[in-house]
Amino acid sequence: MKTIVPCPTCGESEDTPTLFFADYYDDHTIRAQCPLGHPVVAIVQNPKFETLLETGSDSLVLGQTLQASAAFSSARERAFEFATQVLLRRLGISRDVYRAMFKDMSSQSERQLGAFLTAHLAVTKTAFTLNQSIPKFRNNVIHKGKIPPPDEALSFCSSVFDEIRLVCEVLRAHCREQIGAVILEKNSDRVRDLKGSTRIATVSLFSIYSITSDPTPDSFESALEKYREWKQLFSENSVSSLMYFLQKNHKKQENS
Numbered sequence: 001m002k003t004i005v006p007c008p009t010c011g012e013s014e015d016t017p018t019l020f021f022a023d024y025y026d027d028h029t030i031r032a033q034c035p036l037g038h039p040v041v042a043i044v045q046n047p048k049f050e051t052l053l054e055t056g057s058d059s060l061v062l063g064q065t066l067q068a069s070a071a072f073s074s075a076r077e078r079a080f081e082f083a084t085q086v087l088l089r090r091l092g093i094s095r096d097v098y099r100a101m102f103k104d105m106s107s108q109s110e111r112q113l114g115a116f117l118t119a120h121l122a123v124t125k126t127a128f129t130l131n132q133s134i135p136k137f138r139n140n141v142i143h144k145g146k147i148p149p150p151d152e153a154l155s156f157c158s159s160v161f162d163e164i165r166l167v168c169e170v171l172r173a174h175c176r177e178q179i180g181a182v183i184l185e186k187n188s189d190r191v192r193d194l195k196g197s198t199r200i201a202t203v204s205l206f207s208i209y210s211i212t213s214d215p216t217p218d219s220f221e222s223a224l225e226k227y228r229e230w231k232q233l234f235s236e237n238s239v240s241s242l243m244y245f246l247q248k249n250h251k252k253q254e255n256s
Ligand SMILES: [Zn+2]
Pocket: 007, 008, 009, 010, 011, 018, 034, 035, 036, 037, 038
């Protein structure tokens, strides 16, 4: 996984920090050197489900339908996990108690789904309606290796995106404070795991969806189109183009 990173050392001497592209993996941690040779350590601070949505979107853009469907499916499961943690925090359950419970369901997605549905009910007093078409398609891809045609993959990813967005809207409506607390705790863990590093930068992905950003996308199609536009600039590997794009979006948000 690649993302764009600012160099804090360059940032001390220039008006705009030097930006460059670096790899990160499951620990959401970047250890790299900027183009001028400064060592850079950074944390990608997005929740895991947003990272998986990004890699799924990358696959969609490239026409890799199986990989896209698999990544979106994983994003859905991690979104339920994240939501359960946030909802239980809203109910006063501490992180340690949550972890003690979760270890008995960490390898079983059906148990995790049941925990989410129950926690959702406890907080909102309403039942969450799952999209029943998602598991069948997902099982054909994950367990039978089905390589879906583009239209089916796009439709599946759109359904998953809508369900994740629905879950996130519940959290944004009922648990704003707890969303930030859970994300902050996770990133504190990542920083703690970087013991010995004195200067750690933070990075936010240009993800297809961000639970902490406003406004949220109107639809999957508009979100994917915006992401595709960003990837086209990314593939040119041109920092100046990227900076222009970011400034343009900043102005749009200011005017909205
Ligand atoms: Zn530098």
